[in-house]
Amino acid sequence: MAHEPGAPLRVALLGCGVVGSAVARMLVEQADDLAARAGARLEIVGIAVRRPQRPRPDVPVDPALFTADAEELVTRADVVIEVIGGIDPARALILRAMEHGASVVSANKALLAEDGPTLYDTAARYGVDLYYEAAVAGAIPILRPIQESLAGDHVRKVMGIVNGTTNFVLDAMDVSGAGFAETVAQAQALGYAEADPTADIEGFDAAAKAAILASLAFHTRVSAADVHREGITEVTAADIRAARENDCVVKLLAICERVTADGTDAVSVRVHPAMVPRSHPLASVREAFNAVFVESAAAGELMFYGRGAGGDPTASAVLGDVVAVARHRVAGGRGPGESAYADLPVVDMGQAVTRYHISLDVADRPGVLAQVAAAFADHGVSIETVRQQAVAGEGERAKLIVVTHRASDAALSATVSALGSLDAVDDVASVMRVEGA
Amino acid sequence: MAHEPGAPLRVALLGCGVVGSAVARMLVEQADDLAARAGARLEIVGIAVRRPQRPRPDVPVDPALFTADAEELVTRADVVIEVIGGIDPARALILRAMEHGASVVSANKALLAEDGPTLYDTAARYGVDLYYEAAVAGAIPILRPIQESLAGDHVRKVMGIVNGTTNFVLDAMDVSGAGFAETVAQAQALGYAEADPTADIEGFDAAAKAAILASLAFHTRVSAADVHREGITEVTAADIRAARENDCVVKLLAICERVTADGTDAVSVRVHPAMVPRSHPLASVREAFNAVFVESAAAGELMFYGRGAGGDPTASAVLGDVVAVARHRVAGGRGPGESAYADLPVVDMGQAVTRYHISLDVADRPGVLAQVAAAFADHGVSIETVRQQAVAGEGERAKLIVVTHRASDAALSATVSALGSLDAVDDVASVMRVEGA
Numbered sequence: 039m040a041h042e043p044g045a046p047l048r049v050a051l052l053g054c055g056v057v058g059s060a061v062a063r064m065l066v067e068q069a070d071d072l073a074a075r076a077g078a079r080l081e082i083v084g085i086a087v088r089r090p091q092r093p094r095p096d097v098p099v100d101p102a103l104f105t106a107d108a109e110e111l112v113t114r115a116d117v118v119i120e121v122i123g124g125i126d127p128a129r130a131l132i133l134r135a136m137e138h139g140a141s142v143v144s145a146n147k148a149l150l151a152e153d154g155p156t157l158y159d160t161a162a163r164y165g166v167d168l169y170y171e172a173a174v175a176g177a178i179p180i181l182r183p184i185q186e187s188l189a190g191d192h193v194r195k196v197m198g199i200v201n202g203t204t205n206f207v208l209d210a211m212d213v214s215g216a217g218f219a220e221t222v223a224q225a226q227a228l229g230y231a232e233a234d235p236t237a238d239i240e241g242f243d244a245a246a247k248a249a250i251l252a253s254l255a256f257h258t259r260v261s262a263a264d265v266h267r268e269g270i271t272e273v274t275a276a277d278i279r280a281a282r283e284n285d286c287v288v289k290l291l292a293i294c295e296r297v298t299a300d301g302t303d304a305v306s307v308r309v310h311p312a313m314v315p316r317s318h319p320l321a322s323v324r325e326a327f328n329a330v331f332v333e334s335a336a337a338g339e340l341m342f343y344g345r346g347a348g349g350d351p352t353a354s355a356v357l358g359d360v361v362a363v364a365r366h367r368v369a370g371g372r373g374p375g376e377s378a379y380a381d382l383p384v385v386d387m388g389q390a391v392t393r394y395h396i397s398l399d400v401a402d403r404p405g406v407l408a409q410v411a412a413a414f415a416d417h418g419v420s421i422e423t424v425r426q427q428a429v430a431g432e433g434e435r436a437k438l439i440v441v442t443h444r445a446s447d448a449a450l451s452a453t454v455s456a457l458g459s460l461d462a463v464d465d466v467a468s469v470m471r472v473e474g475a
Numbered sequence: 476m477a478h479e480p481g482a483p484l485r486v487a488l489l490g491c492g493v494v495g496s497a498v499a500r501m502l503v504e505q506a507d508d509l510a511a512r513a514g515a516r517l518e519i520v521g522i523a524v525r526r527p528q529r530p531r532p533d534v535p536v537d538p539a540l541f542t543a544d545a546e547e548l549v550t551r552a553d554v555v556i557e558v559i560g561g562i563d564p565a566r567a568l569i570l571r572a573m574e575h576g577a578s579v580v581s582a583n584k585a586l587l588a589e590d591g592p593t594l595y596d597t598a599a600r601y602g603v604d605l606y607y608e609a610a611v612a613g614a615i616p617i618l619r620p621i622q623e624s625l626a627g628d629h630v631r632k633v634m635g636i637v638n639g640t641t642n643f644v645l646d647a648m649d650v651s652g653a654g655f656a657e658t659v660a661q662a663q664a665l666g667y668a669e670a671d672p673t674a675d676i677e678g679f680d681a682a683a684k685a686a687i688l689a690s691l692a693f694h695t696r697v698s699a700a701d702v703h704r705e706g707i708t709e710v711t712a713a714d715i716r717a718a719r720e721n722d723c724v725v726k727l728l729a730i731c732e733r734v735t736a737d738g739t740d741a742v743s744v745r746v747h748p749a750m751v752p753r754s755h756p757l758a759s760v761r762e763a764f765n766a767v768f769v770e771s772a773a774a775g776e777l778m779f780y781g782r783g784a785g786g787d788p789t790a791s792a793v794l795g796d797v798v799a800v801a802r803h804r805v806a807g808g809r810g811p812g813e814s815a816y817a818d819l820p821v822v823d824m825g826q827a828v829t830r831y832h833i834s835l836d837v838a839d840r841p842g843v844l845a846q847v848a849a850a851f852a853d854h855g856v857s858i859e860t861v862r863q864q865a866v867a868g869e870g871e872r873a874k875l876i877v878v879t880h881r882a883s884d885a886a887l888s889a890t891v892s893a894l895g896s897l898d899a900v901d902d903v904a905s906v907m908r909v910e911g912a
Contacts, residue, residue, distance in 0.1 A: 064627065071817075074694070075814060177774035182619060182623060182624050183620060183624075186795060187608060188616070188795055189799065257511070257512070322759060336501060336788060336791035337781060337782065337791035337792070338614060338782045338787070339782070340614065340615060340780065341779075341780040341781065342777075342779055343777065343780070344774060344777035348775075350773040353773055354627060354771065355624070357627020357773075358623060358624040358625055358628065362626065369809070370808050371803070371808030377511070380508075
């Protein structure tokens, strides 16, 4: 649709929660700046909410703009901002908006990770933009840098702390030495964890973001279903202590990695807790902050750091996208669409390769180390260091701490099974991956 | 110029030094990826160098592509990559390229900071792109995030470690305790400082980058001449020790800040060494790495970290821009041009406001602290902390370490003059600004 010079662009907002109300407020308060940057005034033509009559004193717009009829609203906008979240009705509304010629800005990681290709295809068919910087790592510009700034480079690995709740919990456990359940309760009391924290602590949120990051970094369609996912519910105070003794911190990482599997290029996409050396830039990401670490062939190591959630930070990312798509409406053209030309296979977790930190409770007698070492060797897992600690007050028991060289997850799993069946091994107390070394 | 579907884009490269040869190599080696991402093949049609006959075995192109006639070359390209550096002949070649309809990608911070508006105006007149991500902080995507990702936000302050040489020197001084001259010599031996390190250690390089960052962050024309500049040549081992005692590190910062001066909005743009608390994300930027810290109204605190120089990292940034401008050639349209609508005044350094760390050598007798405190109060500078240290072996001498609240540079300068004329003050041993607290 050609834009008439001087005419305002019609903006429809779907959702008016924490993010939506911040977006509406900034659209109003910064109207002059946004107009100068976008090349046209951005006029809110409607805000779709479930209860339009509810007073919203923090949203400085004409109350008549609130409507329950989102389906109608999206047909009369140039730019539709979707901050409802979830799969339905967000998907249908976005598709309908694009079919009616609107460009779409969304913060909806779940939808993008579940059904991105349908959205991309529709955007391409109708010649409109689909932008979603806010879907990953909140305020941190990360999708645009990966998609555009690194378009001339070869991304090898993306490792992100992309969920603020889990980082808050793990950081608090590191600082206090407290256990998982206790710390989650504390995070809930402070507003850093939701009443039902499942999506965060089980890694679903991070997995959706990993799928989006991997898709952009590797020019390959990756959906949430392709992502191996482990949350932080099994992380114990003992794990955190073990990490500390290893000069590491425990972080929940979203990892997207280019790998070679069976001689061909492929990608590994996974979310799991991992030990990260304290000297690594990701280790210093505290509290609920997010950060994404990128390794690429030419640029080397990059890190992007900031707030991953919250109304204003997320609104900043949304409005950056709104200005971009508005510019395109004014000037003609669209931004980069989906790029999935590389079409790399996603490997199973068994083929993912990393290092491991394993704590074993063992009998303190000659020959035990040899048996343990043999179990690793039998499965082709090479040991980097072994440390033995006597257990205070238990003369006959010891702890063996093994850090391996890089090995496949399948080989490591088989090793752990074998260790568990050794007479001399009382318990495989902890197994954790080591990243960023 | 309309792009014919399927036709390659003609790329001309000006300069084939460390960065240029990396660009040429990546254009060849990654040709298929670049074509898929840009929407057209990128074909090198010529490389302008001073000595075209010189063998260049590391540049995998037909030797016939080398030419000494840059003026002719730029007339037959769709995209011109300028990595010559310096003002002339780079400026004339870029202008000529744009007049002939080419989009330009440049890594030339000096030229952008000296004469950006002429380049922008020419790009706008001829409807072409002018991109220069590589001009600031090498491989780190920072210009695009500020210009595009934060387009819906209100940037308050940008603080960057944007010169790798000076960061290497200051970091080495912090680690070793050695003096400035000795450390520069060491940096030269290791290849981190040039034979003539003036542009780096006197802050000229950082000042050019500060001008570019401020222009984009504040939608205002800022040139290198507007930037207050102090290098690191006066930083002593004693300053570094003082910073350490204050739990700080010394960094050369490029600071772009929105301020209020005489009741109106303005900007302060400056380059100088400053103490930064060790807890601040910028403090952990070691060796020759760069990082840019951004504070904005909605997004809050962001940091971008990576390699600021080197052939491959810089080439990564150049090629990201090449893909962007190539996409625009293929699809029609151009990226965002200059945005200088805010047109804010740049304040004198005297009006810049920050905190200060001052070390005084004083007589150790009653009443001295009162005199010193009065000198601060007389000039309206409020003291945050004072610490007195006896000087070992000199019973009558002491060191006073004062950290102030925020004060203007003019007020602080006047205070320092007044302190210098007090009988009880032997020496104002060190004055350093404190940022990031």
